[in-house]
Amino acid sequence: MRTRNMVIDALAQNMNLYGITPSAGRLYGLLFFSDKPLTLDDMKEELGMSKTSMSTSVRSLLELNMVEKVWVKGERKDLYTIKEDWYQCFFDFFTIKWRTAITTNTSAMEKSITKLQELANDPKTSEDIREQAIIDIKKLEDRLEYYEWQNRLIDSFETKDILNFIPIDNKKD
Structure with missing residues (x-):
């Protein structure tokens, strides 16, 4: 959706000002609009980024307490969501x-x-x-x-x- 992409692009651009890569900013924007936690594969597919880049972006957002790993019964892969606060x-x-x-x-x-x-x-x-x-x-x-x-x-x-x-x-x- 264009409106979501506008916000995701703005988040990515502004996060870059704080030392967060644009790709991590786009990832954050994707998680912001997601109605459910996402796996690295989900995010990779949606953003078209390499799994390595995706993993690095998730790790930097985790270190900054902007995203968190969540557990979902029956899911074997790691799932991530933004911190809502x-x-x-x-x-x-x-x-x-x-x-x-x-x-x-x-x-x-x-x-x-x-x-x-x-x-x-x-x-x-x-x-x-x-x-x-x-x-x-x-x-x-x-x-x-x-x-x-x-x-x-x-x-x-x-x-x-x-x-x-x-x-x-x-x-x-």
Whole structure:
């Protein structure tokens, strides 16, 4: 159906902005419109993708908690469906992605600060290099404060405290 394809194409294009491949986005769109869980073979047939590409796409969507494996009595193949709670999917997606980025960046910055402090405290270091090391330490410490703020924001997603400020139901009483 054309209307479904329009939405599936839009989902695929927008998910690409978040680091999800267009093929995984199309797969998500297919599962969104499906009235029943689908096997990899079902999805392969519908989208015309290779089984390897399909498997990779499903795995990435599973890791992001956007789809889930379901069990159906009498079915021997793995079945998949989307998670219906889009709000929770949003929380899961961003907390997974942001925590990973913050952890990676924070670790690199903390190691750099340690090395820069050693350099700044070394009597053999020239005055120019010492001054630059102190400037760099300050920049990195400021960025670490930003990451701490991001961690608190992510915490508010995980605990759903964010909903106290931006409720899901926007209807006026």
